[in-house]
Amino acid sequence: MKLAAVDIGSNAIRMQITSVTQYEGKISFKKVEYLRFPLRLGLDVFNHQKISDTNRRKFIKLMKAFKILIDLYEVDDYMACATSAMRESVNGKEIVFEVKEEIGLKINIIDGNKEAELINKSLNKFFDEKTYLHIDVGGGSTELNIYKDREKIASRSFQIGSVRALQDQVAVPVWNSMERFVRKHLENSHSATAIGTGGNINKIFELSLPRKNKRYLAIEKIAEVLNRLESLTFEERVNKLNLNYDRADVIIPAGKIYLRVMQAAKSKKMIVPDLGLKDGIIQVLYERNLAKKPLL
Known part of the structure; x- marks a missing residue:
C-alpha cells in the first residue's frame, strides 16, 4: 500500500509518500519520497489577507508536480491538508477549487482543531x-x-x-x-x-x-x-x-x-x-484503507 500526505503550511509545503508493508506480522511504514518547498504563503496572507498572484501561480505549479509524483508512484490514497494561511486567505477557497478543476487534486482546508487531531494521531505511543x-x-x-x-x-x-x-x-x-x-x-x-x-x-x-x-x-x-x-x-x-x-x-x-x-x-x-501533520495524515490514510487493500 502506498499513501501520500501533503501538508500546505504557512511557511512551507511538504509532500511525503509512504509505503506500508507487512512482514512476519509486523507493520512497517517506509518513507519513499519527501519534498519540502519553501513557499511562504503566510507572508502574503498575514500582511495582505490574500495569496498574491505570483505565489498563486507557484502554488498551482507545485500542486501539478505533486500530482504527477502521486500518479508516478501509483499511490493508493492521498490527503492534502491546508492550514492557517490558506484558511485565512480571502482567495484560499478559490485557489483550492482551481486546483481541483485543473489538476484533479483535492485539498482540504482544515481548522486548528482538526490539524491538532491529525498530528496527535502520530503521537499516541x-x-x-x-x-x-x-x-x-x-x-x-x-x-x-x-x-x-x-x-x-x-x-x-x-x-x-x-x-x-x-x-x-x-x-x-x-x-x-x-x-x-x-x-x-x-x-x-x-x-x-x-x-x-x-x-x-x-x-x-x-x-x-x-x-x-x-x-x-x-x-x-x-x-x-x-x-x-x-x-x-x-x-x-x-x-x-x-x-x-x-x-x-x-x-x-x-x-x-x-x-x-x-x-x-x-x-x-x-x-x-x-x-508532524504529514505523519498523522499517513496514519489516518492507513486506517481508512486497511480494510480495502491487503498489505504485501
Missing part, C-alpha cells in the same frame, strides 16, 4: 499515565493539546506562529490567552512533559547536538540554542549552521513560542519525536 503538553508551532498558528492518563483533556489553536511573530503580528492579548489556557489546565500538575512538533523544534534539537538515541531536550538547552542563534546574523545562520533561508529567520521566533509555553506550564523537558 508517547503517552502514558503522566501529564503531557503537546506543542505544535507552525507558521501561522500554534496548537496545544493536554493529555492526562492517556486522555486528551484540553485542546486549543492560537493565532501565534513563527511567520506571524517574525512580522510582529501577534497581539499581547493573544499571548496572554495562550498562557492562561496552559495555566488553567495544568494548575494541579507539578510538571508536565512537553512534546514538541514542527520543523523549527526539530532543527533546534539537531543544533543541540543530542546524545545518540536521545529524543529529549531540557528547557535550558532550548534557551542555550536560541541564545546561540540570536548571537549570529542571518547570513551566519545560513552559512555557518547550514540553515535554509526560510528557516534561518523564523527559527528564533518559533523557539521563543515553545519556550514561552513551557515556562507557563512549568515544564522542564521536551520530547522531540520528529513527527
Whole structure:
C-alpha cells in the first residue's frame, strides 16, 4: 500500500509518500519520497489577507508536480491538508477549487482543531499515565493539546506562529490567552512533559547536538540554542549552521513560542519525536484503507 500526505503550511509545503508493508506480522511504514518547498504563503496572507498572484501561480505549479509524483508512484490514497494561511486567505477557497478543476487534486482546508487531531494521531505511543503538553508551532498558528492518563483533556489553536511573530503580528492579548489556557489546565500538575512538533523544534534539537538515541531536550538547552542563534546574523545562520533561508529567520521566533509555553506550564523537558501533520495524515490514510487493500 502506498499513501501520500501533503501538508500546505504557512511557511512551507511538504509532500511525503509512504509505503506500508507487512512482514512476519509486523507493520512497517517506509518513507519513499519527501519534498519540502519553501513557499511562504503566510507572508502574503498575514500582511495582505490574500495569496498574491505570483505565489498563486507557484502554488498551482507545485500542486501539478505533486500530482504527477502521486500518479508516478501509483499511490493508493492521498490527503492534502491546508492550514492557517490558506484558511485565512480571502482567495484560499478559490485557489483550492482551481486546483481541483485543473489538476484533479483535492485539498482540504482544515481548522486548528482538526490539524491538532491529525498530528496527535502520530503521537499516541508517547503517552502514558503522566501529564503531557503537546506543542505544535507552525507558521501561522500554534496548537496545544493536554493529555492526562492517556486522555486528551484540553485542546486549543492560537493565532501565534513563527511567520506571524517574525512580522510582529501577534497581539499581547493573544499571548496572554495562550498562557492562561496552559495555566488553567495544568494548575494541579507539578510538571508536565512537553512534546514538541514542527520543523523549527526539530532543527533546534539537531543544533543541540543530542546524545545518540536521545529524543529529549531540557528547557535550558532550548534557551542555550536560541541564545546561540540570536548571537549570529542571518547570513551566519545560513552559512555557518547550514540553515535554509526560510528557516534561518523564523527559527528564533518559533523557539521563543515553545519556550514561552513551557515556562507557563512549568515544564522542564521536551520530547522531540520528529513527527508532524504529514505523519498523522499517513496514519489516518492507513486506517481508512486497511480494510480495502491487503498489505504485501
